[in-house]
Amino acid sequence: MNVLMKSSSEILKKHFGYDSFRPLQEEIISELLNGKDAMVLMPTGGGKSLCFQIPALMMEGTALIISPLISLMKDQVDALRTNGISASFINSSMNRDEENMAIEKCMRGETKLLYLSPERAMADLKGWLPRLKLSLIAIDEAHCVSQWGHDFRPVYKVLHQLRESFSNVPLITLTATADKLTRIDILSLLGLRSPKQFVSSFDRPNISLAVKFGMNKRDKIRDIYQFITKHKNESGIIYCTSRASTEEVALDLKELGIDAKCYHAGMSSDDRTKVQEDFINDEVQVVCATIAFGMGIDKSNVRFVLHYNLPKALENYFQEIGRGGRDGLKCDAILYFSIGDLIMLRKFAEESGQPQINLEKLERMKEYAEAQICRRKILLNYFGENLREHCNNCDVCGNPPKHFDGKLIAQKALSALKRIELEGKKVGGNLLIDVLRGMRNQEVLLPGLEKIKTYGAGADMSAKEWSHYILQMIQIGLMEIAYDDRNTLRITSFGDLVLKGTVTLSLVIPTIEETKIRISKDKIRSKKVVVEEDDTSLFEVLRKIRKEIASERGVPPYVIFHDKTLRLMEEARPMTLEEMLDISGVSQTKINLFGKKFLNAIIDYRN
Ligand code: ADP
């Protein structure tokens, strides 16, 4: 046992360049080496692949990996080959000859890992596959077996035939998303033999969480622009609800000089593939996408994931932000939250096949967005995990809410609302704010709202401040949104009590970031220069070399070295190949293939 584990650590360093295992990896590997089945539940970026790749290298025969997407197969095979491991896939992108060659290589025992789609595996099970000597079977994205999940693939249901054909081969299933029902389906439908279940923490501490509220479209674009100019050369995804908004946001950003493209299911498959590949190869910086974007992407250096709109559930949100920071380096996740989005999503949920469940999920999403306590605690708690300490890597931890006696402010808003109600009229949040601030626009004047006694009573505060306070009043339950009455605001009985002054009330001082940039055409041009300005840090030098090598070899840059490895090189500045080998992520094979190029660059830079 000890001998085995020792050699698995050696393989970890030799082939992958890493010094230590992540939580659970070692246990899972030894389970497979002992011939047992295993079910693995780990978050995206948790390090699932090594759990079957390392035993595959240590056992006799070929490991069969079932993977649902061609792009994922290609990515893993590229990465393995760059580490000097004989891996291949067989899929519809190959011609007959290529296929036959790949099969023959497997039959000769020269391939350690073979990736197949589930459809292909089932077809080949009637042909050559049973004659292959298998070391283990890994079923990736195992949640696809469940109808309850979001990626149901009917063919997953017959994959248990693999177990029947190879009854003595250890089988491992892996997934990042599995609620209770999905877990039961994985266990019962994929033919596992009393497997040990390995469930790792879903915390991704390197992803920093933040929510911004009360921004209109213009504000959001400004804010995003400002954010991206601080993160030049860094890859990021902006998720939007609608196809139209992905196009709009990409266009707005492009006009500001940012290298952005859109991606949605309405585009041709060629166009989508092109955007995805450009993103993976660091050819385009930002992709504005619907949720259609992401599953086929293993890109490890996504440095920010922004949500231009509110997602419909925390499952979706968690999965989407999980595409950032896979290499363990910092990643920013910012969610833009607006009542307008909430109202729209409520409507979708109500019209969906399962309104009760979907409304409940949306409610939990909303609670997260409105939270006044550590957001990571809420997120992990949703997945059944309790975080003891505050995370110190979310906006609430970084800027804890400051409470004050908010009775007067609440009374102004409640009184205005009450008087409007007494006049037999109805208003939404924006109009209420206009009345409070004494605005003289059509919406106010036409129904005669300027005659209300509290008209202008809140003129001392900005519309943004008011919108924060009104959101808080809704959250506390002083007023509510009448979803059944054109989403207007309604005072509640608790609101009446506060209005009468019989209870105390504390509110939180809103944090309102002023976007400093005024976007004018001149500014755009001058900003563009800043974006394109050359960065002369060692990291940038190494990044350029990485890009060249990646292009030559036809693989994504992160397959050559992760950002994290480049950062470590920048820090350690090794002077010899031996010193370079000490860096996490640098394997012997990579040293042999391109270590010299990086080393020379570091030496030049030092001089
Ligand atoms: P998952 O499939 O769970 O999303 P991956 O297997 O792609 O995650 O691993 C995520 C990243 O973490 C990869 O870049 C991988 O090389 C890296 N990684 C995995 N295990 C380790 C480890 N023990 N030490 C350092 N990095 C690791």
Ligand code: ZN
């Ligand atoms: Zn926190």
